[in-house]
Amino acid sequence: MTESTAARKPRRSAGSKAAGTTGAKRTTRKTGTAAAKGSETELVQLLTPEGERTEDPAYAEYAQYVADITPDELRGLYRDMVLTRRFDAEATALQRQGELGLWASLLGQEAAQIGSGRATREDDYVFPTYREHGVAWCRGVDPTNLLGMFRGVNNGGWDPNSNNFHLYTIVIGSQALHATGYAMGVAKDGADSGVIAYFGDGASSQGDVSEAFNFAAVYNAPVVFFCQNNQWAISESNEKQTRVPLYQRAQGFGFPGVRVDGNDVLASLAVTRWALERARRGEGPALIEAYTYRMGAHTTSDDPSRYRHDDERAAWEAKDPILRLRRFLESADHADEGFFGQLEAESEALGKRVREVVRAMPDPDRFAIFENVYADGHALVDEERAQFAAYQASFAEAEGV
């Protein structure tokens, strides 16, 4: 229903909105900090930190995409966020216990990921970074599959085509181009699937991301660029990455950009649906900047106390994505103690399962080094595998003596 309504409505792109009213003010010289702060007024928000639904007519264009959301769906979003956070906490603990070599926590970004992830359709294709555990959850990737690479038993343990969820990409921003190329292919096929590329505020500085914006615009590719601006690229703040709010970059490439409250799961869902729907209709790419916060460290190897203050974190804790949806569910009488209690039990069961699977995860066979280097084989790999086998066999012979 929302789909057809949206199609009939005269469209006013978020990009042109930015160029019009408040955006024009920002074209007067301001520091990056001031510009970023000023733009917060433009944050698309449908659920306040206090858990109240907002009815700002300026955002009706997006709000219509969640206008008919049911209590059941709302509980589903809540459940997704809670389980994702539980999984994430378990993975962090497993790293501390030495079961994982590293973990990149998504703590604080659950709404941005679940909202956008739940906006995708089964035939859509997702290109993640290495932190999209919540999106993976929405796509139906078993969370334990995500842990292989962090344990060091593989470099990506799932079949990307099983869930249309590409492998985690560690090099910053590379996947934006893969998503764009994939979307070009979707358009060539005449399909109406959407493609979504995830990246962060740090990646926005990468040439590949700018090239992806440009290729997507030139070829009108059905791709949504979903930037989770979690304020920190390891130790570097937004001011070290950009002089303009990131969503405004889209304008220069010729497509709309919108900043959404990334801690608001409803707004994230609505804006991503809006962007994917227009991509499906052949209206080309869009940039979503999900304004959020990395509550934890960059990874378990990082020490945020060296570069940021605790009071910053405290301010963002008040905007917690899970808490605000809980407040809304409770005040609207959409969920009762039974629901929350059952979810807590489910969370613990998930944590237990993850723990058990990881601990039982075997090391790969040593010959896996030589597996899948090439699809059609390679003489040198064959030769070195044989040498390696002979070397290994020499120990067996020695033991046999």
Place this chain on the structure above:
Amino acid sequence: MAAEKMALAKAINESLRRALESDPKVLIMGEDVGKLGGVFRVTDGLQKDFGEDRVIDTPLAESGIVGTAIGLALRGYRPVVEIQFDGFVFPAYDQIVTQLAKMHARSLGKVKMPVVIRIPYGGGIGAVEHHSESPEALFAHVAGLKVVSPSNAADAYWMMQQAIQSDDPVIYFEPKRRYWDKGEVDAEAIPGPLHTARVVREGSDLTLAAYGPMVKLCQEVADAAAEEGRSLEVVDLRSISPVDFDTIQDSVEKTRRLVVVHEAPVFLGSGAEIAARITERCFYHLEAPVLRVGGYHAPYPPARLEEEYLPDLDRVLDAVDRSLAY
């Protein structure tokens, strides 16, 4: 297409045409590959016949070209991308090395990357900076990539067919100074395996191993040496990753001497690897150390100096003399 004499560039063009005709998933991408037909006209006429949807003029961004080609391959396409000149490939080097080469392994074999990257390479055409380089070793060093370079029109034709059919990424280095050299191309001839070397001239005193633009030079060297009563064998490697060491070994066990020739700098070039491996394989057969002739450890010089930099008849003959003097 019956056997026909054509230039090497035309042979690649015909091969691309055949691929576009036989497989709707094949795409051509690159800068100026459409209306212009590429700066060397290798894609001449293809956009006219197959449309802008399949022969795609791209923005001038090499990383973008390769990065989107990866995405298209993930969607089931078989992109053949052109990098306009050797020295312009480096913006794409990250995508090629960190993504294209490793995607198959990263996915535990679930994803294939049938992408061909065409790169006109090498000097000898009097060009400006960045237009004459030979960076093949930088790609051969990367597991997951295959690297080939034809030396003549017939090989250019069928090696392109096989590169496009390969489910692995292939870096296809085109010897730009040989683009206009004509040769017999038989499109119906059954091709040999892609990564096998070929003895193009038999001899008994010394083996010259080369690929791409240097094969013709080595044949000329063998002619000149023959006048002095020396019998040189010439091996066209055709593939730099993998290298067909068996064919070189067979030749060296017969001739007991090897000189490797390439335009790329000698230091850590493909000749270094060939020298090391052949020394290991043929230690008791060799009468002389494996010698290399190639570029110097200096930036490719301005055009007026390139003849001093590039291996030529006399420099290769000098290496032949030195080898035979052992």
